[in-house]
Structures are given as structure tokens and as C-alpha cells.
Amino acid sequence: MPTTPPGSQRTTSLPPDNDTGPNNLQNFPGITSARLTTRRIGGHRRKVTLIKGTLNSEADKTYNVQFFGSPEADNPPNTTPTGYGEGKTFLGQKNVTTNTSGDATFTFSTRKKVPKGQVVTATATNLSTGDTSEFSKACMVPGVPCL
Ligand SMILES: [Ca+2]
Numbered sequence: 001m002p003t004t005p006p007g008s009q010r011t012t013s014l015p016p017d018n019d020t021g022p023n024n025l026q027n028f029p030g031i032t033s034a035r036l037t038t039r040r041i042g043g044h045r046r047k048v049t050l051i052k053g054t055l056n057s058e059a060d061k062t063y064n065v066q067f068f069g070s071p072e073a074d075n076p077p078n079t080t081p082t083g084y085g086e087g088k089t090f091l092g093q094k095n096v097t098t099n100t101s102g103d104a105t106f107t108f109s110t111r112k113k114v115p116k117g118q119v120v121t122a123t124a125t126n127l128s129t130g131d132t133s134e135f136s137k138a139c140m141v142p143g144v145p146c147l
């Protein structure tokens with residue numbers, strides 16, 4: 001079992017997501033990579049931030065995954081950096097649907113740039129219940145792979 005800081009519910013972000021508690025202990029997503037690249041948008045090549053990740057939660061449900069950029073991961077004073085969070089700048093969102101095993105993968109790109117050395121995080125919200133997860137582990141740009 002991973003060690004858990006006081007007050008954290010991170011060990012409850014494990015499959016299957018049938019645990020209950022505040023927000024039904026909604027699992028947070030895992031970000032597997034985050035990098036700057038170019039994409040063809042409307043006939044033009046544009047620089048984008050490309051984020052890939054996974055979510056394990058309840059089976060056959062739709063989740064709204066929100067993405068955030070931050071200068072650094074959560075680093076509260078006088079404690080060990082957690083490596084999770086934060087969510088300083090909202091980058092965008094997308095809905096993902098889990099399969100019968102509760103798994104989903106996602107790819108998200110945005111023209112909002114997250115500079116090299118900064119981090120991206122994500123949250124997941126169960127659209128059926130409105131339960132929102134804690135912030136995911138932070139993934140530094142360019143981080144391939146992060147998990
Ligand atoms: Ca959970």
C-alpha cells in the first residue's frame with residue numbers, strides 16, 4: 001500500500017471504484033504523458049499541449065475529466081511535497097466513458113500552453129452522481145511517461 005498523508009484519500013483511488021465515502025471516494029485520473037507538440041487545426045499547424053491518461057472507476061459510466069496547468073506540484077510549507085495537484089489554470093475538459101471493466105483512456109489537446117517544467121493535473125467527475133475526485137498526480141511537461 002502507498003503511504004498516505006493525513007487527511008488524504010489517495011489510497012482509495014484504486015480499482016474497482018466501488019468504495020464509498022465523501023464524494024464516493026471518486027478515483028482520480030492518471031496522466032501518462034504531457035507534452036508540447038503541433039497539431040493541424042483548421043488547415044494550420046498549431047502548437048498544442050497534448051495530454052494522455054487513463055481512468056479507472058465504475059463500469060459503463062461517463063466522467064467529465066478536467067485538466068489543469070500549474071507552475072509546480074502541490075508543495076505545502078513544512079511538509080514533504082505530495083506530487084499531486086495543483087490546479088492553477090483550467091485548460092479544458094472532456095467526457096470519457098469507461099468500459100465494462102471500469103477502464104477508460106483519453107487524449108486531450110489544447111492550444112493553451114503549459115511551459116516546459118510546469119505540470120498538468122486532472123480531476124474526474126462522475127456525471128451520474130456529481131462526485132468529483134481529488135487532483136491527480138502531477139505530470140511535468142514534457143513527461144513521457146509520467147506513470
Ligand atoms: Ca475510489
Ligand SMILES: [Ca+2]
Pocket residue numbers: 017018019020024025026027
Ligand atoms: Ca468510489
